Amino acid sequence: MAGVTAVELSCAELSVREVNAALRELPDGSAVRITEPRGRHNLAVGLTGRLDITIEGNAGYFVAGLCDGPNVDVEGFVGWSVGENLMSGTVRVRGNASECAGASARGGLIVIDGDASSRAGISLKGGTIAIAGDVGHMSGFMAQAGTILIGGDAADSLGDSLYEAVIYVGGKVRSLGADARVEELGAGDVTRVRELAVAAGFGHVSAEDVTKIASARHLYNFDALKDQKY
């Protein structure tokens, strides 16, 4: 494509700060390869440019956190809090993700091709997270808005203290958290899951067969008269 800048940034030669500074200088439309990430933290964070970034290997904590624009593709696994506070753009992880994937994400799409560890989508604030495999305990904890699609199974306490976020699970749920409940799938849910499965490339998720988890809304207001003990 004419006018596209192709750039390679090696973590063996540059510090994380230098990599992120270089990314910030690039014009929209640039394609960037970050090589030898070797588990480094904070790669490709806080970017607003329309960049296509490929991280060639395993990365550490907060990959693509705070981003508002770029597409980030990690060809490996990631540590804690991938796409934390994401505003827009997409983040794709080809391997597994550690804890707190997509924590507090306000927008954008985070796709995990493998499993995500505990607390995936904690405090989600409007973003979308699609996980092909399983998730660990306390996933969706206090999620306020947005969507989480789990292709595999969910461990204990899924959706504890949910607000308005909705969770769809293709596999089994070991247990629900406080104030989370199973709701019936509506036509809108099926459409939403189908579109999301297509966007994420999840051929194994059948939109009609997922379980929908949402808030029972019993924790929304503190009931001072409850049990009359105060």
Next chain:
Amino acid sequence: MCGIAGLRLKNPDLYPRLGQLVVPMLDVLASRGPDSTGVAVYRHDVPPGEQKYSLCAPAPGYDWAGYVSRLEAAAGVVPVAFRPRGRDGVIVTSIGPDRGPELLAGIDPSVRLFGYGAAIEVYKDVGPAAKVCAQYGVADMGGYQAIGHTRMATESAVTTEHSHPFAVAPDLALVHNGSFSNYASVRRRLAAEGVRFDTDNDSEVAARYIAREMAAGADLTDALRGVMKVFDGFFTLLVAVGASLAIVRDSFACKPMVVAETADYVAVASEYVALADLPGVDKAEVFEPMPEEIYTWQA
């Protein structure tokens, strides 16, 4: 925070490189714990029946020759070999672990015993990993396994004694990332049963608890199951006992841990970035230990 790391070599060809592989792991983890560093190195380098006692000097320039001659006179065991390591050093002797600690304390109570057994050597001090590892020459040490710790103190003082590992029984060492909330109660109970403590550190209580359970006949897995029942708080623990290595995380698994296993080694660390320089780690099976599950590796 705190960082923890462990490396257990399956391939004996790698034994001479143990220290060389472990030091960079701890150096990376200094970002999680810059105030103190410690490492327990396991190697079979003394004849059967001999023990190693890792001793810490009360001050630089300590008269180790005098200490050794007083020990020889008191124990009636000759010879006692002393291997200096920086300010500190390791005594090699046939004095058994049943009477060694008490005998050593009687020679000079200001000399601290940081670990003892047939295989273990413990080195720890305040300071970041690069400094502490250099002062003891850890990179040049061979061995079959090592566990280490980089500390960011949250509940007790930053001193050499408060640093990890806590090696409180023969060939047993523990490093801890997290904080126990009920350790004062557990310590009171153990103290009432006659267990003595060197520090007011929370992690030492867990090490003493495991040592007591194992002395009473429990295996390492049983002892760690007991830790989960008895202790409240946050913990990712890495424990080495002789030829065994074990890890366990509390039910919330708030404190991180990544394991990489190949045909040549098992490596564990708080963050993958600490494993990234290990040979062949890109082909390793890498996983996060599940909460409340005990993982052990043994010969």
